[in-house]
Amino acid sequence: MPFFIIAGAINAFIAVAFGAFGAHALKEKLSEKYLAIWETAVQYQMYHAIGLIVIGILMSTNIIGNVSQLSWAGYLMLTGIVIFSGSLYVLSLSGIGILGAITPIGGVAFLTAWLLVIVAAVKHMN
Template identity: 40%
Template sequence: MKQLVLVIGSLYGGLAVILGAFGAHAFKKILPAEKLISFETGVKYQMYHALLLIAIGLFLEFQTSLEKSAAWSIILGTFIFSTSIYLLSFADHWGVNLKWLGPITPLGGLLMIVGWFLLAFYFLKRN
């Protein structure tokens, strides 16, 4: 689990840099300002949680279900949150109706929040 968290954190971080660069350059030409701001929000949250995953991957042992649940909540929440924002940002450009993703995005956010609170609970229980 430790290696998986570190690999996913690294991949999320690398993808955030790539997508951030595209957002700052290529996507500026094709996305309206409000869609670009949403896209950048997805990139920021992906990077924040990539760094969190690397930190917990380095410092936790993932021997308890609490540690594993926190990591999976962050992994899945980040994927759902950021990916849905990316897709919604491009929906008009692609000419597709992805409005059904609107309610999905907050579920990803909720999973990220759950992951943070599970970490807090883990740290409180540890001592």
């Protein structure tokens, strides 16, 4: 599905831009702790941007098919990026510790998305 390919490419672009921003502009402004949190946000955003692209390709080429599990997986990955990486970006810049309590919600979205990819693949095998 082109939507997930486009969403993945946009998120990959943002991850590269934020990675460079963190390495250059924030290096002198953030403590090591918050810079490491920023880097974690960038890494997970990139991993799941690639996941979105893969889901889009799987759906577009009918390798697994346009099954609802893949669609749900894509939307959950996108939601996970916003919640997981987004909360970590804001935490890094603001130091507001309560944002760390939101981050696991994004992690659960990521985990659920990957489980749905597994379900879609297993269903295709049968």
